[in-house]
Amino acid sequence: MQGLHLTADLHDCRCALRWLVDAELLGQHCVQLVEAAGLQAVAQLFHAFPMTPHGASGVTATVLLAESHLCVHTWPEQRAATLDVYVCNFGADHSAKAEALMLALLTLFDPASIERNQILRGQVTPPCAPA
Amino acid sequence: MQGLHLTADLHDCRCALRWLVDAELLGQHCVQLVEAAGLQAVAQLFHAFPMTPHGASGVTATVLLAESHLCVHTWPEQRAATLDVYVCNFGADHSAKAEALMLALLTLFDPASIERNQILRGQVTPPCAPA
Numbered sequence: 001m002q003g004l005h006l007t008a009d010l011h012d013c014r015c016a017l018r019w020l021v022d023a024e025l026l027g028q029h030c031v032q033l034v035e036a037a038g039l040q041a042v043a044q045l046f047h048a049f050p051m052t053p054h055g056a057s058g059v060t061a062t063v064l065l066a067e068s069h070l071c072v073h074t075w076p077e078q079r080a081a082t083l084d085v086y087v088c089n090f091g092a093d094h095s096a097k098a099e100a101l102m103l104a105l106l107t108l109f110d111p112a113s114i115e116r117n118q119i120l121r122g123q124v125t126p127p128c129a130p131a
Numbered sequence: 132m133q134g135l136h137l138t139a140d141l142h143d144c145r146c147a148l149r150w151l152v153d154a155e156l157l158g159q160h161c162v163q164l165v166e167a168a169g170l171q172a173v174a175q176l177f178h179a180f181p182m183t184p185h186g187a188s189g190v191t192a193t194v195l196l197a198e199s200h201l202c203v204h205t206w207p208e209q210r211a212a213t214l215d216v217y218v219c220n221f222g223a224d225h226s227a228k229a230e231a232l233m234l235a236l237l238t239l240f241d242p243a244s245i246e247r248n249q250i251l252r253g254q255v256t257p258p259c260a261p262a
Contacts, residue, residue, distance in 0.1 A: 001209060001213060007136065007250060007252070009253040011253075042180075043176055043178045044176075045174055045175075047173055049173075060200065062176065062200065066180075069191065069202055069204070071193075073132070075132045082217075082252055082253060086202075086213075086215070088204070088213075119248050121213055121246075
């Protein structure tokens, strides 16, 4: 269960609006990006929130991976999105693939600003100072 | 898009084994816990990985929320699980509901040890020191 969880919160995305409002388009592209990064998609779920008087609402695209998951949420009215790429490293280190997938998604959304974080998941033994 | 993302990595879960291997059972219970916490499930996806020569494999249960998402991965051979509860606070602060959902899941899995983290998502303006 040890792994790497990358998050990114994207502001002022300069991509075409369709990437923020079309759940099927975004979701299928996410599956392609997962595979291009060398990760293995095992299931997928795309959801579009109902239209509002102000226009199209956001979408959620989740791709379950053999290695854990990808989840994208969008807020088109703010031209914002959040990204989660979590890979467990069971059997092999998938960290570079996670970074490649994150980079591909950032390239797609083209945000003007980003906050990124990463969490090392499932670390059984905390690092120790030498005795 | 501002919100709270709680993570927990669970070791030596003392729950019944079925919670770690039965995707449908776990997933449906996750939906119930989401609703009990006052959050709104909008879609769900449960996936069981194939059996191995060593027995049942892990499962993934994802519940998409009006407020963002819940994702649970299990590793029954290690009696381990990881939890993600992410709520955006669009319109209202859902942080207490996220904490309640996390507590309910921790109670379900009953781990001997836990690593927890939290990320404040989508913070446009970083905190500034007074001038």
